[in-house]
Amino acid sequence: MATHFSCTLCGNCCRDLRLPLSIDEAIRWLTHSGRVELFCEAIPWPEEPPADDRQAHYRRERSFVATSGALPVRVVVTLVASFNGPCPNLQADQRCGAYETRPNVCRIYPAEVNPFVELDPASKSCPPDAWTADQPVFIDGGRLVDAETAALIDVARSNAVRDVAAKQHLCALLGCHTASLANEGFAIHSPDRDRLLAALNAVRDAASTPQPHTVAAPWSFVSNRRATLDTLTSIGAPCVPAGDTAAFDGSYLNFFPAD
Template sequence: MNEADVDFACTICSKCCRDLRLPLTVDEAVDWLSRGGSVQLLCEAVPWLADPPPENLWAAHKLRRSFAGRSGDLPVRVVVILAATFTGPCPNLQPDNRCGIYEERPLVCRIYPAEINPFVEFDSRNKLCPPDAWATGSPALFRGGRLVDARTVELIERSREADANEAPVKAELCRVLGIDRAAIANEGFAVHSPNGGVLLEALRSVRAQASKDGPSARPSGASGEWRLVSNRRASVDALAAVGAVSELAGDHAHASFEYLGLSDPTA
């Protein structure tokens, strides 16, 4: 298939509705929990000595969707993802493969199979959709390598805006829940799984406060002390050497979080 020109029509096969950690906005997380679903917090942190120049698009993307924090002597930016989590079929998936909350389904479900992350290049071979979903003559998704489906473009923009606007709310959420562990970005995630009722109450409370305070009251400075977790001894030691508070994943038998590694710790 020519990846510059892609046609797409969902076949309702439901392959993309199973075994997921599904990123949610704050409102979506409240709705998901209210329906009895599970939501986790995936935390990662980037050492951040100074704001990089605006032409560094990767750093600008991280900056937009993160909040400031510290780890010992080291300034960091922390990214928190709220994720609906399920093994097997999504709790909203109906026996006929249709979505039971179709009108209210999360943005990420509406955007698939396009990419939300601007640094991930679309490749249909990485998608779960069957071959007939890409049949020529279906509605145009990409033309000349550019996403042309106007609805999907708008949904991606909404998702990125929510990501940026909600960073201060997530900072406050972590403070309220006592969450202070983050993995080193690009190595993995520290996955926190608070009790659903506690998380729902905390989300409602921080959301109500944020809407009462308005955007001008959003904190811009350092927000909390973070412990940086890695499954690589070399990373833990390098962070400790620059004054950060770091720990090896799995060092604590009763850890309140799970470490989700993205890379081979021995590589």
């Protein structure tokens, strides 16, 4: 079944957002627009998945290897520009004030970057009249029709893989070693702007950074769920309850209620 779409220029997608950024985009955002945070999650990785597990392979390419106590994990770090209300670049006439240099994700919306996530119009900010059958076909048979958007998605996917080593080094530089359990929430680290900008510039060229695999900082998990904390602790992973601000100086974005 085809999905039809055309942007109505309503501006809804420029409010109350968490924009994932590449390292280059994060440097630009910090310099011109606002703050950037590190959203960290970790996937227990006791053994390599089968070669034909495409989803695991996708995660593997976008994560770096680490340990949490006795537990091998892979850590996914996402650089995020967060804002409540209008984007700092949104002008009074609802146009983007940084149009030429806006993040790639702004150009891709409402399409999905993750190939394992199906576009669900109900989950998007676009109004109903953007999706009516008289609009151009956007997705046909699971494939994006617009070649320009498809090319931008390819760039976003490549950048996510390219940036992994630099993000590992970034976490080491900033001392960020606490992650959520993947798919349960995010551990959010919010370094001071100048410190983060200096660290991002230092790791920008991943090829010139020290080999990240020599950095062996142990990671901890943070969670708001007792069962998660108990399970991870039982397999040797150090854990921090989400409310323990003395042990974790970031914040926790929970997908599930605390138990």
